Amino acid sequence: MFDLLGLGLKIILNPSTFLLITAGTILGVIFGAMPGVSASMAVALALPFAYAMSPVIAIAFLVSVYCASITGGGITAILFKIPGTPSSAPTTFDGYPMAQRGEAGKALGFSLVASAVGGLVAAFAMALVSPQLSNIALEFGPSELFAVSFLGLSVLSCLDSDNIVKTLISGLIGLLLACVGMDPMLGIARFTWGTSTLLSGIEMIPIMIGLFAVTEVLKQTIKPKKVQAVDEKNDSSKKMKTVLPTAKEVWETKSTMARSSILGTLVGILPGAGATIASFLSYAIEKKVSKHPEKLGTGIADGIVASEAANNAATGGSMVPLLSLGIPGGNAAAIMMTALVIKGVQIGPLLVKTQPEYLASVFGSMLVTNIVMVIVAMGVAKVFAKILAIPYTILGPVIVMLATIGAYALKNNMGDVILMASAGIIGYIFVKLGYNSAALVLGLVLGQMSESNFRRAYTLSNGDLVKVFTKPITAVLMIACVIMLVYPLVKSILSKKK
Numbered sequence: 001m002f003d004l005l006g007l008g009l010k011i012i013l014n015p016s017t018f019l020l021i022t023a024g025t026i027l028g029v030i031f032g033a034m035p036g037v038s039a040s041m042a043v044a045l046a047l048p049f050a051y052a053m054s055p056v057i058a059i060a061f062l063v064s065v066y067c068a069s070i071t072g073g074g075i076t077a078i079l080f081k082i083p084g085t086p087s088s089a090p091t092t093f094d095g096y097p098m099a100q101r102g103e104a105g106k107a108l109g110f111s112l113v114a115s116a117v118g119g120l121v122a123a124f125a126m127a128l129v130s131p132q133l134s135n136i137a138l139e140f141g142p143s144e145l146f147a148v149s150f151l152g153l154s155v156l157s158c159l160d161s162d163n164i165v166k167t168l169i170s171g172l173i174g175l176l177l178a179c180v181g182m183d184p185m186l187g188i189a190r191f192t193w194g195t196s197t198l199l200s201g202i203e204m205i206p207i208m209i210g211l212f213a214v215t216e217v218l219k220q221t222i223k224p225k226k227v228q229a230v231d232e233k234n235d236s237s238k239k240m241k242t243v244l245p246t247a248k249e250v251w252e253t254k255s256t257m258a259r260s261s262i263l264g265t266l267v268g269i270l271p272g273a274g275a276t277i278a279s280f281l282s283y284a285i286e287k288k289v290s291k292h293p294e295k296l297g298t299g300i301a302d303g304i305v306a307s308e309a310a311n312n313a314a315t316g317g318s319m320v321p322l323l324s325l326g327i328p329g330g331n332a333a334a335i336m337m338t339a340l341v342i343k344g345v346q347i348g349p350l351l352v353k354t355q356p357e358y359l360a361s362v363f364g365s366m367l368v369t370n371i372v373m374v375i376v377a378m379g380v381a382k383v384f385a386k387i388l389a390i391p392y393t394i395l396g397p398v399i400v401m402l403a404t405i406g407a408y409a410l411k412n413n414m415g416d417v418i419l420m421a422s423a424g425i426i427g428y429i430f431v432k433l434g435y436n437s438a439a440l441v442l443g444l445v446l447g448q449m450s451e452s453n454f455r456r457a458y459t460l461s462n463g464d465l466v467k468v469f470t471k472p473i474t475a476v477l478m479i480a481c482v483i484m485l486v487y488p489l490v491k492s493i494l495s496k497k498k
Contacts, residue, residue, distance in 0.1 A: 011057075086205070094297060107299075115374075126265075179447065213403040275312075
C-alpha cells in the first residue's frame with residue numbers, strides 16, 4: 001500500500017505532471033458544471049490532449065477530468081436545479097431548496113467536502129483491495145447485473161413517499177421511453193414512428209435538460225420567484241461565496257458520508273452500474289435510515305452529502321475492473337481504455353502485476369484531484385453564482401439558450417433540441433399534475449440496462465425464469481428490491497390505519 005502511494009505521488013508530484021493534473025481538474029469542473037456535458041463527454045473532449053502524453057500520464061490526466069467533472073455537476077444542480085451530469089440529479093432535491101433559502105454557499109460547501117471524501121475513500125479502496133474486489137465483480141453475470149439495475153429502480157418508491165403511485169407511474173413511463181430505438185438483442189426498430197432521430201433511442205441528456213432546466217424556467221416564468229445567492233437577513237451586497245462546513249457540521253453527517261462513500265465504491269465496481277445508480281441508490285437508502293426522512297427533499301445537508309459522496313466514490317470504483325480485469329466500469333472508463341489501447345498498452349489482469357505504475361498513477365491522480373478540485377470548484381462556483389444576480393427575465397432565456405446548445409452539441413442534431421423542448425413542456429405538466437420528473441429520468445437511465453441484461457440472462461438459462469432468479473447473488477438482491485418497493489406502501493397503509 002505504502003509502496004503504491006509512494007510511487008503514485010512520485011509520478012503525480014513531478015512539476016509538469018502536477019500542472020497537467022491541475023489543468024485536467026479545472027477542465028473537469030468546468031465541463032461538469034456545463035448543462036448537457038456528462039462526465040463521459042468531458043473525458044471524450046479531453047481525450048485529444050492525452051494523445052501527446054505518455055500512457056501513464058495520460059490515464060492520470062483523464063482520471064482527473066473524470067473525477068472533477070462529477071463534482072462540477074453539483075454546482076449547477078445546486079444553483080440552478082440543472083444537473084451538470086446525470087449523477088448530480090439527486091443533488092437538486094436538497095441543494096436547490098437550500099440555494100432558494102439563501103444558503104447556496106453552505107450547500108456548495110457540503111457538496112465539495114462530500115465529493116472530496118467520497119473520492120478519497122474510493123481511491124484508497126481501489127489501491128487496497130483492487131484485485132479482491134475485481135474478483136467479486138467477475139461473479140456478476142447478466143442476471144446479477146439485472147438485479148443491480150432493478151435495485152436502482154426500486155428506489156422509485158422512496159423518491160416521493162407522499163405520492164408513491166404517481167412516482168411509480170412516472171418511473172414506468174421512463175421505462176417505456178427506454179424501449180424506443182433499436183432492439184438490443186434483435187437489432188430491429190421499435191416505437192420510432194419512422195423517425196431516424198429515434199433510431200438510436202431517446203437520449204438521456206436532452207430529456208434531463210428539458211425536465212430539469214426548461215421546466216424550471218417555465219415554472220419561474222409563470223410564477224416568478226426571486227432567485228438569490230445570499231441570505232436576505234445579511235447584507236445582500238456581499239458576494240456569494242462557498243462556505244465550507246465546520247468540523248462539527250461534517251461530524252454530524254459522518255454516518256451519511258461513510259455509508260454513501262462505501263456504497264458508491266461498491267456500485268462503481270460493477271460494470272455498467274456507474275455514478276448515476278450510486279447517487280440515486282444512496283439517496284434512497286439515506287431516506288430509509290435517516291432519523292428525519294421527512295426533511296430530505298426540503299433542503300438539508302444529508303441529502304447533498306448522500307448524492308455527492310456516492311457519485312464521486314463511484315469514479316474510483318469504476319477504475320477497479322478497468323485496471324484489474326480490462327473491463328471498463330462505465331462509459332468514461334471505456335474511453336480511457338480506448339486511449340490506453342491506442343497507445344499500445346495491454347489491458348488485462350496482468351497489468352497491475354507487471355506494470356503497477358498505472359494503478360499508482362491513477363491512485364495518485366485521484367488523491368491530488370480530490371483535494372485540488374475543492375479549491376477549483378470554489379472559484380468556478382463563485383463565477384456561476386454571479387449569474388444569480390441577473391434578473392430572471394434575462395437569466396431565463398440565457399438558461400434556455402445554454403440548454404439548447406447542450407442538447408444540440410450532443411450529436412449536432414436538431415431532433416435532440418426538439419426532444420429537449422418537448423421534455424420541458426411535458427415536465428411542467430408533470431409537475432402540475434403531481435408526477436415525478438426524477439423518477440422518469442431514473443426509469444429512462446436504467447431501462448435499457450435492465451432489459452438487455454434480463455433478456456441475456458433469460459436466453460442463457462434457456463427460458464427458465466426460476467434459474468435466472470435463484471442464483472445466490474441475484475436472489476439476495478431481488479429480495480432487497482422487493483423490500484424497498486413494498487416497505488413504503490406498507491408503512492403508508494399502516495399509518496393511515498393508525
